Amino acid sequence: MKRIAEASAVMAEAVKLCEPQVIPLYPITPQTHIMEELANHVNNGELKAKIIRTESEHSMMSTLIGSLLAGSRSFTATSSQGLALAHEVLPIISGLRLPAVIGVAARALAAPLNIWGDHSDVMDARDTGWIQLHCRNTQAVFDTTIQAFAIAEKARLPVMVIMDGYTLSHMFEPADILSKTEVSGYLPKFKIRYQLDTNKPMTFGPVGFTDTYMEFKHQLKDAHEEAAKIISEENKRYGKMFRREYGDGMVEIFNPSAKQVIICQGTTAETAKLTGACVIHVRCFRPFPFSQIEKACRGKDVVVVDRAYSYGAGAPLHMEVKAVVPQARSAVMGLGGRDIRLEDLQMILKSKEKELWVDNYGK
Amino acid sequence: MKAEKTKLTEGAVVVTPASTGANKTGSWRTYKPCLDQKKCIRCGICWNFCPDNCFMLKKETENKKYKHRFEINYDYCKGCGICAKECPVKAIMMQREEK
Numbered sequence: 001m002k003r004i005a006e007a008s009a010v011m012a013e014a015v016k017l018c019e020p021q022v023i024p025l026y027p028i029t030p031q032t033h034i035m036e037e038l039a040n041h042v043n044n045g046e047l048k049a050k051i052i053r054t055e056s057e058h059s060m061m062s063t064l065i066g067s068l069l070a071g072s073r074s075f076t077a078t079s080s081q082g083l084a085l086a087h088e089v090l091p092i093i094s095g096l097r098l099p100a101v102i103g104v105a106a107r108a109l110a111a112p113l114n115i116w117g118d119h120s121d122v123m124d125a126r127d128t129g130w131i132q133l134h135c136r137n138t139q140a141v142f143d144t145t146i147q148a149f150a151i152a153e154k155a156r157l158p159v160m161v162i163m164d165g166y167t168l169s170h171m172f173e174p175a176d177i178l179s180k181t182e183v184s185g186y187l188p189k190f191k192i193r194y195q196l197d198t199n200k201p202m203t204f205g206p207v208g209f210t211d212t213y214m215e216f217k218h219q220l221k222d223a224h225e226e227a228a229k230i231i232s233e234e235n236k237r238y239g240k241m242f243r244r245e246y247g248d249g250m251v252e253i254f255n256p257s258a259k260q261v262i263i264c265q266g267t268t269a270e271t272a273k274l275t276g277a278c279v280i281h282v283r284c285f286r287p288f289p290f291s292q293i294e295k296a297c298r299g300k301d302v303v304v305v306d307r308a309y310s311y312g313a314g315a316p317l318h319m320e321v322k323a324v325v326p327q328a329r330s331a332v333m334g335l336g337g338r339d340i341r342l343e344d345l346q347m348i349l350k351s352k353e354k355e356l357w358v359d360n361y362g363k
Numbered sequence: 364m365k366a367e368k369t370k371l372t373e374g375a376v377v378v379t380p381a382s383t384g385a386n387k388t389g390s391w392r393t394y395k396p397c398l399d400q401k402k403c404i405r406c407g408i409c410w411n412f413c414p415d416n417c418f419m420l421k422k423e424t425e426n427k428k429y430k431h432r433f434e435i436n437y438d439y440c441k442g443c444g445i446c447a448k449e450c451p452v453k454a455i456m457m458q459r460e461e462k
Contacts, residue, residue: 097374156373194376203377216375 012037014145017183020075022067024052028082030165031105057082061089073190077103094129099152105169108336116337117165123308131159132285138173155227164266228287250289252281264305294324302328330355392442395460402454409446
């Protein structure tokens, strides 16, 4: 059923349909609406889940470990400083191979303090072993959230569902909301490989000495290679059931015949489509779709739009793309919620600069 | 390096309980606690304080005054010295161990 709703509320609706049993939470802008909506669903009796109010994002993320190991599907959401505070727990969750799903309303990192959207927080978490899925509109938020649970539980890896703070998290758009029976027809019952059980005691999170640590990390690397296939499979299966597909699951390519290419993530893709250039929306940042991007960019003029920066090195999405597309140019835009307008994207297509920080405020 | 060949569990889960017993941590020790059974009053403070549960409660056969005695499990004692510090009658002495 089509409904006009805020992307945050749509994410909460999708989570509700996936029926998590535990939701640890801690409020932070611009994620707060997701948690408010979930709390409403629990209060109204539409979702039978235990809400745990924690004292920090670090505790919130740690609570996820406990609830997942106890065998319950779990969800939480955060942003910016919250994700940074929870950072320590992120590699623990992926190292334990737990199927956590979290929503991230991507936001700038302090200082200076800034509550608006960019990708600084999620890029900061890119090396933690989590799958990172970006959404470009409200409908994608709904579909990606449901797929995320299926992907996480099949790949036995945690997934971040990322939407741009404010630009998407506070955006009202029509979205097709599935029914409970439709979602339960798609999403298998929750199960994990090793579960807390007093009758069968096990040790979780032991020391990995120099003789095993590297092997466990190699397992994680293999799991990510496997996850790339699972993401594509789940995208296809979802598309077959509900007639909505997101490219091959890893990248979405619009207008592939155009000579110039804009590579971007999140809502920027929707604006970039209006330039008439070929637009590659990197839906999945980890695992990274190197081969698809290389194939789509062969012999073309490519510009990569980043909403984050790795200081002293370059723009993170551009650095990945450059590994397979050496001619790719970099444009750093929209940091701290700065607008990314159509004319700015048209300008970067015309520019010949290797790295361009687009200063468009008030112009 | 092939992770799948190593037979390690996913996520480093230890599926066999109490398997830490196989790891004899006594080799880490520099100082060895020596318990003088003649001085010991069997108060059990060492048994209570030991962070590695190295004090074993055994039946007393020599001293008729007591029913039990404590013995130290040197397989796991790391020589932290908490027992010697806490002993109210100074029945435990830490001695440099030569290996």
